Amino acid sequence: MYQDFFGLREPPFALTPNTDFLVNLNSHQECLNLLRVALSQGEGFVKIVGEVGTGKTLLCRQLLNELTASDVVVAYLPSPEFDGRELLKALARELHIEPLEDDLSHDVRERIFQRLIDIARGEQRVVLLVDEAQTMGRDTLESLRLITNLETEKRKLLQVVLFGQPELDDLLQGHEMRQLRQRITFSYELQPIVASNIGRYVNHRLSIAGYNGESLFESAALKRIYNASSGIPRLVNIICNKAMMSAYGKGDRIVSSNHVQRAIEDTDEALLSRSQTPWVLAAVACVIAVVGGIGYRVLL
Template sequence: MYQDFFGLRELPFALTPNTDFLVNLSSHQECLNLLHVALSQGEGFVKIVGEVGTGKTLLCRQLMNDLETEGVKVAYLPSPELDGRELLLALARELAVDLVEKDNPHDIRDQIFHRLIEFARSEKRVVLLVDEAQTMSRGALESLRLITNLETEKRKLLQVVLFGQPELDEQLQGRDMRQLRQRITFSYRLQPIVSQNIGRYINHRLAVAGYNGEGLFDSAAIKRIYRASSGIPRLVNVLCNKAMMAAYGKGDRVICSRHVQRAVADTDEALCQRSYTSWLLGGVALMVAVAGGVLYRVML
């Protein structure tokens, strides 16, 4: 690939959620701060929602690293497309509970309770991180709620952080979900990268990957990446990677607008984002024009 050509140790825009590349952006830092505050207060449920590609899994991994450093027992469910019993089994395995395969949900829940009490007696906090939580069935959500019923006089024995796409909010709107909904004491919605931070995001990832030269992406390239990605981190990564491949193929040492344009043309989602942005801006311009025409007639 192009690592040697640009003087890199590794690929700077890989899609793997590597916490070494986490950029201290305002939305992500606010989210991490809220998570640490909520969990330190012993609250039961915390919900983090964000569109596809906004960095939920990366934040989940960073939180996991932070908690393990603090001595917290972390259970992790990366893709909980499970029914109620399967979720209990997965959680039991994460907590190293000895199970018999034929155990019914009630027995599994009891054994999880006993294990949580053991952790509490040793003054060890237990946090469950659920990624892609929008895929959970209602039965799995209800099983999760029942597990969190166990608590001491001072705190919950199991804290849960749900990371999910906006569909998670829709999943929780049903009347049968109101008990769980009331237990979500903190929530946060991740935002895309704002335009003024796109350059910082790109340059940080390049620096972590080993680049130590002058600005590799010129200002026009950065602006075009923002317009085509709408600030979605995953899409920024895809476009930057492809633009660097285009520059490498031409032997160019600086990524400019034409390299990004080739990347955009090769990325369906970027074309969709750009079309949506153009439609939105066109709608705003039309409203301004209409408002201006009305005002002109009023003045006459």
């Protein structure tokens, strides 16, 4: 809608996880570096967690692109809401194993094992990327662990990267998950964008989309975007997109804090994020007051 007005080739703040728009923020770059090191060392399980909208799927796609261009056979499960048997069949399909109508879980597992051995003989390795891993059940995770038992004297035949929301950590708790927890040798928690990097994030996406003019967003507008989004990339994208629509609608070439405010008022999640802050501060103040009062009475 506003692309021609601002001289853009494509929408700069679309929510589709397009790796062309990946910004090398500290948290994202650290996470990618960890993934590269962990996979190069042949580790069995790697776990990446992050809140909704922090860019897990974008990083998963970036890693997928990098691995596809190397000597790695990649299997990708974007939303693994399977039971154990369905997981095995999904992995078999990713490894190009021809399905048999009457395959039992044991049979499918054996055929996967044989395929992994064949790939290893060809001097390749297999990496399984699981997005939205918090949707998996404990039985499904246990089935996945059993597949990773196969290894040579030098390395695992299957490496697994789990991308998930913080609920994944909850899922992995409990005595029955201890064997899988011990297999997770690298973990990382994605962080939101820090306030000092909001401008860099916004300007990078604008540049990739074709913008080459003066700063499009005022400093005050960027500050308001950060306060409303708490640095969550998806929320930043939503607010920026709506703010540019507001500026376009008024014929303004610069996005001001007023345009951003209108975008915030039209974004429920941003309003929720802002409304929670006073309550948190008030709760903390109450606790301090109560504790202080108790301490005062004790001293008396």
